[in-house]
Amino acid sequence: MDLSILTMTILSITLASMILALRILQSSKVKIRLPPGPPRWPIVGNLLQLGPLPHKDFASFCSKYGPLVYLRLGNVDSITTNDPEIIKEILLKQDDAFASRPKTLAAIHLAYNSGDVALAPFGKHWKHMRRICMEHLLSTKRLESFQEQRRQEAQFMVSSVYRDAMHGKTINLREVLGAFSMNNVTRMILGKQYFGAGSAGPDEAAQFMDTTHELFWLMGVIYLGDYLPFWRWLDPYRCEEKMRDVEKRMDAFHVRILEEHRRRTKVVKEGSKDETMDFVDILLSLPGEDGKEHMEDIEIKALVQDMIAAATDTSLVTNEWAMAEVIRNPRILKKLQDELDTVVGKDRMVVESDLNHLQFLRCIVRETFRMHPAGPFLIPHESLRPTKLAGFDVPEKTRIFINAYALGRNPKIWDNVDEFYPERHMTVDGGRIEISHGADFKILPFSAGKRKCPGAPLGLCFVLLGLARLFHAFNWYPPKGMSEKDIDVNEVYGLTMPKANPLLAMAKPRLPSHLY
């Protein structure tokens, strides 16, 4: 064949293929009807429209464009919603389409390459790991077996506040509540506590706390490298480098924990010591996936890290918000203490069996979740396949930002959205107040469907017990020189949404001294 004919043929075929490809692309684009959303820039999409509080930016997009909004974040399709019906559709009716997680750099570096539960994609490994947590850490029987430890930690917390109160010291409630959550969690999981008498050495405790704080922070960052590949390459804020550093330190910590437990198991087997089993002991004794004799170390480390991260910060953040809102509102504090005095009395401390009878306290917790949900976007989900939602198309691998913050402040479903008013949750017949989402999906503290929080009963127990003890045992006031309304309610964004500034307050004991 003549060279010019060959060239012509190649050119014609290339041109024809290009026209065909363009037609296919156009026709597929015509068919796709994405939800409405703000105009976007080339390459970065809507990323530049997000500030330090993205849950508020997303909320204002919903006010402007409707209950379901499409955003293009760099090269990632994303949707956000604040509407109960759409949320129900995502989490319940189309659960099988929306139950996955995106593979973020945090999942790679801080969750053993998505080898955990919370950041794992939907699939066999996730199911296996989740079942282990449900059966061996979060079953009713296991939770009951740790009840005495929770009582001890509640008493330790009250006693430490009492000591400071008697010396007229200002109490840093973030520290107090953080120690309560962390000790409870590490006692269940690692068999040791990091605060107070009998705790791990001060160096180990300080190191562990620093590293876990960094871990929480890095897990919450909306890292541009997840949306723009070139950003990952530049990494101007050295964010990925920090992730790698925390990954290394956390891993070294887990290696030590596993060694300690293996040594101890040997001693227990030899019969010289009787120990109750913590979660790590149990994980070390379980068979692995696909008929393996044991779980792999990496799986144990991923689960332990997940449980500590998921359980500690969520309950601390919720408790700090609830305390801040109640101390800002003396009327609510008085009403709560009246309830505590009626149900519990003043001659003993609150115990767990009281918690179901404290309806006003339960309303306070519900109201706290409405205004300050621990997870403003839950943990972002990802769609597994293309689907339809509220009449619009949602492509495969779309990132789903369910805005629990904007749901709780949605003026279409709540009145006076910025007022902390627990009474709005009272039932007409005075019945037990449910703290989960309920049928109307007007709040979403623990999510719903396949990825709903498996630790909700335990998390609620930490929250209700911690608050009941502190409000029953003490009167609370703002620090000297401040009034109630000076207590700020600003938040910072992260995987959880804590108060921007630690809550400081003064406490005055209100029960007989021998109870402390």
Ligand code: HEM
């Ligand atoms: C007040 C306390 C807590 C709150 C508010 C809370 C809230 C949440 C939320 C909003 C999610 C995301 C659900 C979703 O993405 O759809 C979640 C997931 C999760 N939570 Fe909790 N949580 C709390 C306590 C706990 C505790 C105590 C544990 C365990 C010890 C725990 C373990 C988990 C795990 C493993 C996941 C991931 C589930 C999955 O992806 O399958 N949480 N939690």
